[in-house]
Amino acid sequence: MMKKTRGSGLGGFAASVLPSLIAIIVGLLFGFIILLISNPAQAVQGLKVILLGGFNDGLFGVGQTLYYATPLILTGLSVGFAFKTGLFNIGASGQLITGAFAAIWTAVNCDWLPGPLHWIVPILAAILVGGLWGAVPGLFKSLLGVNEVIACIMMNYIGMYGVNYLIKISNIYDKLKNQTVSVPSSAALPNGGLEHLFYKMRGNFVRFSSINIGFYIAVIAAVVIYVLLTKTTFGYELKACGYNRDASRFAGINEKRSVLMSMVIAGMLSGAAGAVMYLAKSDGLHIDVIEVLATQGFNGIPVALLGLSNPIGIVFSGIFIAHLNQGGYYLQKLNYMPEIIDIIIGAIIYFAAFSLIVRNVIAALARRREAKAVQGKGNER
Amino acid sequence: MDYVIEMLHIVKDFPGIRANDDITLQLRRGEIHALLGENGAGKSTLMSILFGLYQPDGGSIRKDGKEVRINDPNDANALGIGMVHQHFKLVHNFTVLENIILGAETVKNGRLIMGEARKKVMALSEKYHLKVDPDAKIEDITVGMQQRVEILKMLYRDNEILIFDEPTAVLTPQEIDELMKIMKGLTAEGKSILFITHKLNEIKAVADRCSVLRKGRYIGTVDVADTTKEEMSEMMVGRKVNFAVDKAPAQPGEVAFSVKDLTMRGPHGKNVVNDVSFDVRRGEIVCIAGIDGNGQSELVYALTGLMKQDRGTIMMKGHDISHATIRARNDHGLGHIPEDRHRYGLVLDYSLAENMVLKSYHKPGFQKHGFRNFTRMNEVTDQLIERFDIRSGQGGRTVARSMSGGNQQKAIVAREIFTDPDVLIAVQPTRGLDVGAIEYIHKQLVDARDAGKAVLLVSLELDEVMNLSDRILVMFEGEIVADVRPGDVTVQELGLYMAGSKRGKA
Ligand SMILES: Nc1ncnc2c1ncn2[C@@H]1O[C@H](COP(=O)(O)OP(=O)(O)OP(=O)(O)O)[C@@H](O)[C@H]1O
Ligand SMILES: [Mg+2]
Numbered sequence: 025m026m027k028k029t030r031g032s033g034l035g036g037f038a039a040s041v042l043p044s045l046i047a048i049i050v051g052l053l054f055g056f057i058i059l060l061i062s063n064p065a066q067a068v069q070g071l072k073v074i075l076l077g078g079f080n081d082g083l084f085g086v087g088q089t090l091y092y093a094t095p096l097i098l099t100g101l102s103v104g105f106a107f108k109t110g111l112f113n114i115g116a117s118g119q120l121i122t123g124a125f126a127a128i129w130t131a132v133n134c135d136w137l138p139g140p141l142h143w144i145v146p147i148l149a150a151i152l153v154g155g156l157w158g159a160v161p162g163l164f165k166s167l168l169g170v171n172e173v174i175a176c177i178m179m180n181y182i183g184m185y186g187v188n189y190l191i192k193i194s195n196i197y198d199k200l201k202n203q204t205v206s207v208p209s210s211a212a213l214p215n216g217g218l219e220h221l222f223y224k225m226r227g228n229f230v231r232f233s234s235i236n237i238g239f240y241i242a243v244i245a246a247v248v249i250y251v252l253l254t255k256t257t258f259g260y261e262l263k264a265c266g267y268n269r270d271a272s273r274f275a276g277i278n279e280k281r282s283v284l285m286s287m288v289i290a291g292m293l294s295g296a297a298g299a300v301m302y303l304a305k306s307d308g309l310h311i312d313v314i315e316v317l318a319t320q321g322f323n324g325i326p327v328a329l330l331g332l333s334n335p336i337g338i339v340f341s342g343i344f345i346a347h348l349n350q351g352g353y354y355l356q357k358l359n360y361m362p363e364i365i366d367i368i369i370g371a372i373i374y375f376a377a378f379s380l381i382v383r384n385v386i387a388a389l390a391r392r393r394e395a396k397a398v399q400g401k402g403n404e405r
Numbered sequence: 406m407d408y409v410i411e412m413l414h415i416v417k418d419f420p421g422i423r424a425n426d427d428i429t430l431q432l433r434r435g436e437i438h439a440l441l442g443e444n445g446a447g448k449s450t451l452m453s454i455l456f457g458l459y460q461p462d463g464g465s466i467r468k469d470g471k472e473v474r475i476n477d478p479n480d481a482n483a484l485g486i487g488m489v490h491q492h493f494k495l496v497h498n499f500t501v502l503e504n505i506i507l508g509a510e511t512v513k514n515g516r517l518i519m520g521e522a523r524k525k526v527m528a529l530s531e532k533y534h535l536k537v538d539p540d541a542k543i544e545d546i547t548v549g550m551q552q553r554v555e556i557l558k559m560l561y562r563d564n565e566i567l568i569f570d571e572p573t574a575v576l577t578p579q580e581i582d583e584l585m586k587i588m589k590g591l592t593a594e595g596k597s598i599l600f601i602t603h604k605l606n607e608i609k610a611v612a613d614r615c616s617v618l619r620k621g622r623y624i625g626t627v628d629v630a631d632t633t634k635e636e637m638s639e640m641m642v643g644r645k646v647n648f649a650v651d652k653a654p655a656q657p658g659e660v661a662f663s664v665k666d667l668t669m670r671g672p673h674g675k676n677v678v679n680d681v682s683f684d685v686r687r688g689e690i691v692c693i694a695g696i697d698g699n700g701q702s703e704l705v706y707a708l709t710g711l712m713k714q715d716r717g718t719i720m721m722k723g724h725d726i727s728h729a730t731i732r733a734r735n736d737h738g739l740g741h742i743p744e745d746r747h748r749y750g751l752v753l754d755y756s757l758a759e760n761m762v763l764k765s766y767h768k769p770g771f772q773k774h775g776f777r778n779f780t781r782m783n784e785v786t787d788q789l790i791e792r793f794d795i796r797s798g799q800g801g802r803t804v805a806r807s808m809s810g811g812n813q814q815k816a817i818v819a820r821e822i823f824t825d826p827d828v829l830i831a832v833q834p835t836r837g838l839d840v841g842a843i844e845y846i847h848k849q850l851v852d853a854r855d856a857g858k859a860v861l862l863v864s865l866e867l868d869e870v871m872n873l874s875d876r877i878l879v880m881f882e883g884e885i886v887a888d889v890r891p892g893d894v895t896v897q898e899l900g901l902y903m904a905g906s907k908r909g910k911a
Contacts (some may be wrong), residue, residue, distance in 0.1 A: 257772045260759070267754045274711065274741070274749040275763045276732030 044330050044341070055368030059360070066358045073355050074368065077347035080354040087222025087233025093346035095120075097242040098297035099324025100342050102290045104333035105249050109286040110266025111165075115176025116294040117321025118183030119157040123150035123295025124302045124311055124318075125187045128204050131211035131303060132196045142210045147241075147299040154295015155288045157183060162287030166280035172287065180317050188313045202313050206306035213238050213303050234308065238300030243339060245293060250335040262286050294321060345369070409434045409469060409597050410455065410486075410566055416463035417450055419807070421798035424450040425461070426621040430599075432566065437588060437598045439608040439629065441641050442618035443839040444811025445796035448601045449491055451618075452568045455599075456488040457481040482509075487559030488568040491601075491810045491837075492747060493551050495543045501550075502526060502539040505558050522561075529560045533587055547698065549580040556587070567591065568599045571810065573607055574837045577697040577865050585611050603811070603839045605634040617641050642841040652851045655875035658687035661859035662828045667717030669703050669883075677703045678714070679883040685828065690850060690860040692874030694867070696903050700883035701863050702744055705832055708861075709741045710734050711749070721828060735764055740826030742818055742834045744863075750817040751805045758786040758801035761820050785823065793819040794842070810837045815846075822849055829853060832863040847873055867896055881905045 055074065059067040073080060078089030099116045106113035127150040137145055161175035191197050191204055198205045213236040222233035253259040264272045265282040272279045297320065301309050327345055331337030352365025410432040417425040424447040432438050440448050453459045455466065457475040465472055468484050475481050481488075495504050506522045523539060530537055535553040543551060552572060559567050569588070573581045588598055588611055600612060608615055608629055615632070617624040617640045624640050638646045662685040671677035678700045685691045693701055706712035708719060710731040718727045726734050735741075743749035751760050762782050765771050771778050786801035795815045797803035805813060814837050821829065831850065835843040850873065854860050864870050870877060871891050879887040879902040887902040887909035894902075901907040 255777060256775050257767050257777055258775060260766055260777060264752050264755065264763070268748075268752045270748045271750065271752050271763070273731060274709075274743060276730070276735045278730075278732070 041332070044332060044337075047330065048344075051368075051371045051374070054371040058364060058367055058371075062364055063358075063360060066360075070355055070358055070360060073358065074348060074351035074365070076354075077349075077351040080351065082224055083222050084224035084231065084233050085350060085354075087218065087235040089343065089346045089350045090222070090239050091233060091235040091346075092349060093343040094238040094242045095297040095301045095320050096323055096327050096346055097339055097342035098245060098293050098300065099321055100327030100331060100338040101242075101245055101249055101324075101335060102293035102297070103324040104328035104331060104335065104338050105253070105293065106286055106290040107328060107333040108253055108266060109262040109282070110269075111172050111283070111286055111290070113158070113176060113287065113290040113294075114173050114325070115158065115161055115179045115291070115321075116297075116324045117318045118176070118180035119154040119291040119294035120298040120301075120321045121187050121311070121318045122157045122183045122298070123154035124298030125190060126150045126153035126295070127299035128196055128207055128302055128311065129190075129194060131207035132205065135208050135211070139210075140214075142208070143213055143303055146207075146211060146303055147296060150295040150299035151292045152295070154298065155292040157295070158287040158289075158291020159284060162284040162291075165287070166283040180321070184315070184317050187311065188315070191311065191313055197313075198310070201310070203310040204302070206308075206310065207303060209305060211303060212236075212305045212308070213300065216240060234304070236300075236304075238303075241296065241300060242342075245296065246335040246339045249289075249293075253335070258285075294324070297321075297324075407434050408432060408467070410599075411467040411470075412451065412455060412464065413467065414464040415451060415454060415461050415466075417447070417454060417459060418462050419450075419798050421800075421803070423621050425454070427464070428618065428621075428623045430616055430623075431626075432597050432599060433614070434597055435592050435595055436613040437592055437600055437611050439612035439615040440599060440601045440618065441603075441605075441608065441615055441637060443620070443641060444815065444837075444842055445620075445809040446618040446641075446839075447621045448618060449570055449809060452488060452570055452599065452601065455481070456486060456568060482562055482564070485563065485565040486568065487562060487564030487566070489552065489555040489559065489570060489572055491570040491574070493548075493555055495551055495554060497544040498542060500540050500542055501537050501546070501554050504543060504554055505539075505561050509562055526557060526561060529557055533560065533590060534583075535560075535587065548575045549577065552576065552580075552584070565596050566599070567596055568601075570601045571603070571837060572600075573602055573604060574810075578867065579696065581607065603837065603843075605637055605840070608637065609634060619643060638840045641839065644841075646840045647844055648840070650847045650851060650872045652873075653855070655689045655854065657689040657875070658857060660684045661687045661722055662861065663720040664708065665718045665720070667704065667707060667719070668715050669700075669707055669712070670715050671703075675883075677883050678707065681717070681880075681883075681885055683878055683885060683888070685859040685861050687827075687857045687859050688854055689875040690854050690862055690873055691876045691878060692862040692864060692870045693878050693880055694864065694870045694899060694903060695880035697865055699880045699903075701880055702832075703883075704880070705741075705744070705830055705863060708830060709739065709743075735824075738827035740821040740824055740829040740831075742821050742829070742831040744832040746813055746817055746836075751813060753804075753806040755805060756801060757790075757795070757797060757803045757805055757808065757816060758782050760805050760816060761786045761789055761801070761823070763820065764824055789816075789819040789823055793845070795819060811839060811842060814838055815842060818846055818849070822853065826858065828859045828861065830861045830863070833865065834862070835869065867899060870899070871896065879903055879909075 056067065056071050059070040078085035099120060102116050103113050127146040130146040130149040131142065134145060135142065157179055160179055161172045164170040164175040165172045196204050215232065215235065216237035218235045219232040222235050224231050253263065261277045262282050262285065264275065264277060265279045269279050301320065302311060327338055327342045331341035348369050352369060355365050356362055408431045412428065412430045415425050415428045428451055430451065442448050450459065454461050457477045457480050466475060467473065473484060475484065496507065502523060505526055510517055526539060535557055537550055537553050537557065572584060576584060585607065592598060602608060612629045614626055615629050615637060616626040619641060665682045667678055667681045668676055669678040681704060695701055703712065707714040710729065718725060721737060721739065724737065726737060747753060752763065762771055766777065771781055783801055789795065790800060793815050796812050797808045818834055835846050838846065850860055862874060874891055877889050877891060878885050879899065881903060882905065889909060902909065
């Protein structure tokens with residue numbers, strides 16, 4: 025009889041998370057070296073500030089971390105979900121910006137919407153438009169076999185220029201600042217009670233963190249995507265198409281529809297990211313009318329990679345990257361230029377992107393070790 | 406004794422399974438050494454260790470009496486060991502020539518020198534009668550030619566120990582004969598060959614000695630000349646195997662499947678399937694025989710909905726399914742064991758259990774309101790593993806990709822029979838299976854017939870055709886050129902029909 029050896033349940037989990045951890049550690053080491061080079065006296069202190077992230081400013085800072093994590097999680101989900109279904113959604117940027125436009129436009133022009141509907145409807149509008157933006161590459165891929173990467177990149181530019189144009193001809197343009205006007209305060213996402221947890225005192229003046237219910241939305245989206253992928257027949261079909269389109273067709277799955285739906289859902293997630301970013305109070309973000317693609321869309325890629333495309337993993341990797349970004353913000357207190365932190369974050373992201381390669385290196389090292397052990401045994405004989 | 410390769414006391418563990426348990430294999434110089442064993446016995450694993458793809462957990466390897474370490478295929482290559490894998494490893498959008506020299510390129514001043522490589526390849530191709538078109542892309546050539554490319558790859562690297570892992574499973578009988586000749590020729594040159602196959606005839610025809618494995622263990626090595634096929638199969642399975650198929654005469658019922666005037670145009674404007682019409686009745690096994698490439702594959706693709714026909718109608722149980730979707734055909738009771746198990750049959754990155762429900766995951770019982778029922782999936786999987794003896798390391802949780810080739814095939818057959826189709830289209834259902842498994846699958850097909858199902862079998866193997874079918878349709882150049890009963894024809898006659906030199910009433 026064949027001997028059964030013990031399964032590797034936990035070992036498997038560790039093995040899958042290890043590359044992300046290594047990517048992070050190597051990235052931090054690299055960051056530390058940069059700190060050393062640019063200002064050796066404060067390097068250790070600087071590293072501490074980065075690692076502390078939002079905690080540099082107590083719960084207020086943590087609230088800021090979660091606030092900045094929100095769109096990262098959503099775009100990370102968008103990219104990660106597409107990955108899981110065999111597609112590379114590099115179009116999150118366009119989906120995000122068109123979604124953001126839809127949200128702002130609806131918020132400004134439908135100010136008759138009562139109560140919470142005034143921010144719910146704009147979010148839905150953003151999801152709808154983001155989904156449409158994702159549908160275009162999806163259609164090209166499923167009907168004409170056009171690679172989604174190419175179509176997504178084109179849609180990014182069409183989205184960026186299109187939104188710039190639409191802003192200028194519509195009533196949401198603030199000519200003086202060359203950006204969108206602020207949305208009515210009733211359309212800004214409410215804090216949903218989170219402000220009572222994340223705030224700080226300045227004398228006897230309370231300063232609330234910017235965190236709002238957008239964070240809830242991101243977490244709920246992650247759970248929904250997780251359930252969709254692992255528990256539903258729909259997710260089973262989408263993943264099957266990602267792994268093997270021919271076999272999916274053989275099984276009777278409508279693989280054209282699956283590809284389209286994957287891109288639509290990915291687009292919806294990025295659209296939602298646009299909404300939660302820009303449905304903010306007047307001191308929050310506005311769309312600048314500049315000819316640059318929205319970078320937040322691309323940040324979803326490292327978030328997804330670092331989270332190994334697992335929806336729950338993406339929540340954590342999104343928070344982690346926001347945490348580092350917050351650390352970078354506070355690093356400015358120590359005579360470091362803001363660019364330095366961008367380099368460090370970039371390094372970590374860069375290593376995250378290579379985490380798959382790291383994983384392969386680990387596997388190769390393990391094989392070598394195993395081989396050495398075998399040789400040792402061989403010599404004993 | 407002069408051994409070129411000795412693998413001594415090899416042990417290899419995979420999660421949940423010991424694939425090789427103290428196996429010793431000694432290869433003489435200039436011999437063809439067959440490796441025989443049930444599906445999942447550990448043959449491919451053992452050969453992959455010799456080729457440096459896996460590291461053994463115990464044991465040692467000697468080349469010419471000296472102990473060696475083989476860390477990766479490059480080491481194997483340096484020792485003169487080459488391998489043709491069970492599932493070929495060619496780069497599909499590269500040309501034949503590029504594939505052959507890949508990894509062993511001649512470079513001068515940083516530039517690739519193709520001229521010399523081409524000369525050497527053509528010389529080898531001439532010498533060993535391995536006909537290839539050096540400039541054709543891999544994706545455009547037949548499996549037979551792909552295999553010749555794999556062989557040339559080994560010869561180009563001057564390998565002298567050649568491993569063939571089930572080379573004949575994907576070949577037509579004609580190509581098999583050719584390969585056997587080539588193998589003989591190679592050993593006459595002093596090369597040594599390790600040859601994995603499940604077909605005892607082939608072992609009898611070319612091998613000098615045969616080593617037998619069972620469930621990861623070494624059973625013994627015999628001289629092929631003094632051992633009968635029955636003895637070898639008994640060594641391998643551990644019991645007597647019945648080569649003939651027991652079946653009562655067919656009792657055909659009503660027509661379950663009917664094809665009329667089916668025509669499909671090929672890429673070059675010629676009809677690959679030309680006005681094909683036939684019926685399959687409940688309770689009979691109808692076999693489509695023919696030399697590979699005469700339109701059988703395309704015909705099946707049209708019947709199952711994977712390709713659109715240009716003309717003609719397909720009726721199933723009284724319904725016109727000519728233009729029905731694949732899902733509609735499946736749910737109407739059409740089963741399909743596909744020709745290409747990796748392309749269509751399995752989602753290799755899904756677990757065995759998820760592959761078992763590939764066609765039923767959407768049916769009541771396997772889902773409720775779109776949420777999957779994992780308990781039911783695992784129950785069914787466990788039943789099928791038990792019934793079809795599907796062997797793998799971790800049962801239903803095993804990733805399909807890590808299963809042995811034969812067990813992947815068993816999984817597909819199990820799934821299609823489990824869905825209890827009224828019409829079952831089985832293309833090469835026993836490809837890559839061991840004799841025991843073949844016996845079992847044949848019995849399943851006969852049982853399905855006896856239960857009133859219509860079975861359409863497509864097979865390249867004449868033995869299978871003659872043994873299993875109640876009626877034989879011979880296909881030649883896209884047309885059905887004969888409709889005969891196995892009792893009324895000889896194998897020779899069938900061969901003539903298949904070659905197009907004889908035509909009966911269609
Ligand atoms: N990479 C792998 N990971 C895990 N298990 C594996 C792996 N490769 C093989 N196995 C397991 O090891 C056992 C032996 O597999 P192997 O492929 O060597 O069988 P085989 O004798 O070649 O069978 P077949 O005739 O079906 O090709 C099988 O049970 C298989 O599931
Ligand atoms: Mg094998």
